Amino acid sequence: MKHMFNHIAIAGLGLIGGSLARDIRRLGLAATITGFGRSPERLKKALEMGIIDAWHTDYSQGIAQADLIIVGTPVSLITQQILEMLPHVKQGAVITDVGSVKTAIIEQVEPMMPQGVFFIGGHPIAGTENSGFESSVDGLFEHRACVLTPTEKTDPHALKKLENFWKAVGANIVCMDIKTHDMIFAGISHLPHIVAFSLVNALTDMENFEKQILQYSAGGFRDFTRIAASDPVMWRDIALMNKDHILNAIGFFEKSLGSLKQSIADGNTSEIEQFFKKSHDTRRAI
Amino acid sequence: MKHMFNHIAIAGLGLIGGSLARDIRRLGLAATITGFGRSPERLKKALEMGIIDAWHTDYSQGIAQADLIIVGTPVSLITQQILEMLPHVKQGAVITDVGSVKTAIIEQVEPMMPQGVFFIGGHPIAGTENSGFESSVDGLFEHRACVLTPTEKTDPHALKKLENFWKAVGANIVCMDIKTHDMIFAGISHLPHIVAFSLVNALTDMENFEKQILQYSAGGFRDFTRIAASDPVMWRDIALMNKDHILNAIGFFEKSLGSLKQSIADGNTSEIEQFFKKSHDTRRAI
Structure with missing residues (x-):
């Protein structure tokens, strides 16, 4: 089976990250899914459910193979998580986030990107008043908008890959600038x-x-x-x-x-x- | 069949008045239901549907027989409607309203009540963002609160009748003072x-x-x-x-x-x- 990505990493298996893992597995969008987070218990549960294949609590292992990295941590941690993982990320990897604020993240993250590693901000409009892995579901993004915020530095090929990913989970892509x-x-x-x-x-x-x-x-x-x-x-x-x-x-x-x-x-x-x-x-x- | 009231009149067949007419008929709470309003078309429709037995556009006919009169007109018209009907209302009749404001109505209406005619303010908490007869439904008041606002002048026997009426359509009665x-x-x-x-x-x-x-x-x-x-x-x-x-x-x-x-x-x-x-x-x- 030809997958859209060989390896997808998800940092933060909350409502959004957990729902994405479910969809990636269900729709066969990646051969391998690796979960990252602070809570081994939650990660173990996701592994047992078969929606991730491996998990780690830091980025020294596992992130190096990822072709697409989705950061679904609480919005205040996104910048820090990306900066922490950067030394381990491979050439050609696309990194995105799902935070509901964009300027504060992108202005800090984009200048730190190594040559050949691509960051594009994202914001799927699929939140509910519930949060956490236990609220995650299949098909959360179907027919929902997903805002992507490319900048003038964004690589068009990386953007295309990310758009195809969100389309595959059913979202309608809307591009706008960060401000x-x-x-x-x-x-x-x-x-x-x-x-x-x-x-x-x-x-x-x-x-x-x-x-x-x-x-x-x-x-x-x-x-x-x-x-x-x-x-x-x-x-x-x-x-x-x-x-x-x-x-x-x-x-x-x-x-x-x-x-x-x-x-x-x-x-x-x-x-x-x-x-x-x-x-x-x-x-x-x- | 023993009805709770012989004759109920409803002035204003909107969301609340129309839904009450449906429930009164469905539950057999009155032998006769008479509708009052400004729109003959709407009243004719209610008659054809069998949820009222007669209708009038003014109070010179039909209101004189009513044992319970429910005023369901827009809130700004309630006071005026009650004052207009008073000359025709029979001794022993209980009048109530369903307006979401109480002091402005009751302070004007209560002093005008003839001896032996009883007014008690009411407010069923069953509104929706829709209004009008076309939005009326069976069972709108089931398990919903209905506030009644007796004053020190309220006749306890009339209050009891009104409470029993609202209980019969499924509402939970809450009494409080108007302020x-x-x-x-x-x-x-x-x-x-x-x-x-x-x-x-x-x-x-x-x-x-x-x-x-x-x-x-x-x-x-x-x-x-x-x-x-x-x-x-x-x-x-x-x-x-x-x-x-x-x-x-x-x-x-x-x-x-x-x-x-x-x-x-x-x-x-x-x-x-x-x-x-x-x-x-x-x-x-x-």
Whole structure:
């Protein structure tokens, strides 16, 4: 059987890394899959399940054979993991990541790439409020977008290989530059999470708030608490790593909320209706 | 067959009124169901479907026989509808509503009740982002909370009747005073909607925002746009009718978001993590 890659290495078998290992095995995209991580227990489990063929907790072994290396660790560790593995990586290897912030990673990683080793940033839009290997599933990326962020230094052949890989697991490829990525995701992903966390905290700060009142909430608030159930450490790191774009997005949001607040305080019926109608129409336009 | 009520009238056959008519018929809670509304077309359709037995567009006929009258019109019309029907309502009748704001309605309606006619405010927590008769379904209230807001003037016998009615359609009764109701729902329902509308508008205000980027959004933002798809006119009226509690809730939210924004601007890792962890823990506690 002809595989797309002879050997794929995955560093970090969480939701994304674990789901990718399942798909690579299921679809026969590599002859060999090697897992890297800090937890031997999780790696052993993946080995027993047959979705990886070998595992290591450091890069002195096993990474040297990899043709494609996917870094699926928590976003704050990606840069460090790549720098650690570089001395062991072979010529021609393609390295990618799956972090939801791109500029902070790529600006540090790209200048360190040895000649003939190729790094391309990636961000599959397939996260859920769950995380970890135990949440990994087959087919997580089917019909989901996967953003790739090539730069002017990116090797076109390496990019093609990576695109074919993501297409093989069912993703729709979207290419954009790193700053556009971080600006867009500050708005459509980071800001909604920050707002959801803030809303849940605001309610718990309100006088007379008791947790049992949450049982009365249909729709609206439950969606927010679900979003706010996302991993606090992951979101802390995203907030720090995409700080400027996030602060900018919060600024836009504060302005938007502030104008509505003023219209409500003024009892301005038509302004309030126009405001609500505008977002209603945006939804319909999607 | 012994019915719970001889005659039930429903003013406004929208999502809630229409679903109640379906349940009353299906469960045999009344011998006769009369519908009132502005749209003969909708009322005719309900008649053809057999979920009402008669309909009228004004209260000069049909309301006089009703033992239980449920006002399911848009929230801004409830007070006016009740005042219009009062001259025709019989002694012993129980009137209730389903509006998501209570103080503004009850303070106007309660003092106008004739001797021997009983008003009790109600709020079934069963809304969705859809509205209208075409969205009405069987069993909408099963296992959902229904808040009733008796006052010190409320007749205990009338309250008991109304409680039994809501229990019969499967709801869990929660009684609270009107100000507590409006304070709690400003927080867990009105604020999340206002925040969702504001977030969607903030994004459309951002530079370089193009609607097609919304395709990249997994989870988070899609939930917001779904909430922001709710009826703009209904939310305008809620914002106006529960103004003080909503402005107070927005204030708590702005303070919460502002403190997170400051922590991010300061790059304060532990403050950010604590903030996210707090809402994460609230969710787990529910």
